[in-house]
Amino acid sequence: MTMGEQNLASTASSAIGGPPLIEVRNIVKNFGPVVALAGVSMNVMAGQVLCLLGDNGAGKSTLIKTLSGVHQPTSGEFLVDGRSVVFSSPREALDMGIATVYQDLAMIPLLSITRNFFMGREPVKGQLGPFAFMDMAYADRVARDEMRRIGIDIRDPQQAVGTLSGGERQCVAIARAVHFGAKVLILDEPTSALGVAQTSMVLKFIRQVRAKGLGVIFITHNVRHAFAVGDRFTVLNRGRTLGTFAKAEIKLDALQQMMAGDKELQDLSEELGGTV
């Protein structure tokens, strides 16, 4: 959280060259007659947090789902490490190192921390006929270590995820993605349902992840949260990019106004549209 740590992170990120981890150019996505994305361009570099800001209906979720392989773009370019890609499933995106942490779908409350952490990526220690045996001792150890690294001291990795707080659950989900080799993390409103203390816990962890050299796409409504960790800010509106700004180029107030002003405009036009 100190300035020193932040400077260290930004110098580390500028040292890493090469093409962006993910880049989209003029992405268009139509659902039948509905235009969800009308030409969105953005990119994220290694060791960088790109904040995706926008109001409801701006196309944030469609963009995430396109980046994570759930939807296929109608047109436009989608580059990973400078190479053009087409994903037909989330699994393919995951295999390319693009991991998405959904706000509500990240964890199964009744399952243990260990079982959640290794869900879909179970460590196997032996095979008997069709059945692969899980290495529970290893899984427990890794889960406990990863939790400790985030700063959550769990009593028992076999305890249900439901016993963790919302912020801790988000952190576990992010730690899981990092552990399994994600290069780009897409975080879908990870702080929107959290209180102040929980939010700072998640934001702190996002910085840790950036310092490791991962690219992070951080989707949020909240300009303050975005400004706390973001390096660059892309503002979406009605399926288009309003612009991308580096942190040095724009003040928090200006960013806030860009979203809020737009909101006023919408409210105004709604009012006028009703009477005029």
Add this chain to the structure above:
Amino acid sequence: MAEGSRIDAVAPAAAARDERLARQSGLRRLLSRPELGAAAGAVLVFAFFAVAAHGTGMFAADGILNWTTVSAQLMIIAVGAALLMIAGEFDLSVGSMIGFAGMMIALPTIIFHWPITLSVLFAFVGALLIGFLNGVIVVRTGLPSFIVTLASLYILRGLTIALSILFTNRTIVGGVKEAAQGSVVSFLFSGTIGDSFFAWLADHNIIARLPNGDPSVRGVPMVIVWALVLAVIGHIVLSKTRFGNWIFASGGDANAARNVGVPVGAVKISLFMLTAFCATVFAACEVFEFGSAASDRGLLKEFEAIIAAVIGGCLLTGGYGSVIGACLGALIFGVVQMGILFTGAPNDWFRVFLGAMLLIAVLFNNLIRRQVVSGR
């Protein structure tokens, strides 16, 4: 005081803290075991009948055989039902499947004079295919399995009666015992093992003899062996394997599981096939035991299997439960059903007891679930 985490932050006195937390975690772990309720229930039920059925022969060798057999039959289908329920689905066609599988064994054998082994093989393949269909329809359409398998319940029961009438003009097809005389499958489903051990027990007056001089228990019936084998395999698969983790994940949150690459559809389909397999084992044991297939076999067994699973701590909403719990549920079921007969109480009370037991189990499970997810 129990808010461990808050206190740790203030006082990092490592040794004292660890000791206290370890104890709390152990207690919590025990409390959050899904089979806790069923284990307590089983102890209560045994204690009750130890007193109520004292001197009735319920706990003599043949009495024990009696209620373990009933429990084992239910256990066979309860294992499948529990695993499927943990994966978030129901199979209401289990009971009808028992009747239909019995007919798939008896009709080819009696009417078309197939070798008995071939008929049994045919029944298993047919049942797995029906299970597969149930699963595919549920997974592909996304309809509730309750409705899809309710349809199968009627279709299979109807087919069982219709085919048996069509081919034999009656609803009970007998003569299987004669056709299966001395065959391997007959032993596999209705034989006994450990006969010499029980003869030795009788020789040493540890167990009683029948009037004709045979020991009161000839051996352990294969139905019990099947139940134990299925229970052990089911328990190991659920708790120790990758597939087991997928079962929990599919039932806990199918979307979350799919997002991390769990093949939710395949898991569910294979478990629908498992319940059909279990129903066929149940059917084969009955067919070779009685030497006949009847079109009303397995009536209401789907509910008994679900009840055993729920008493055993499986949540109806999926994602939580245990095979051991379901087996204890089946044991409670068998002990109470037979215990009421032994004590001479009117059999009608069995259903009253069963309903009450189910209600208590569900309330208890709800409590446990809240306990599990409320850590702090």
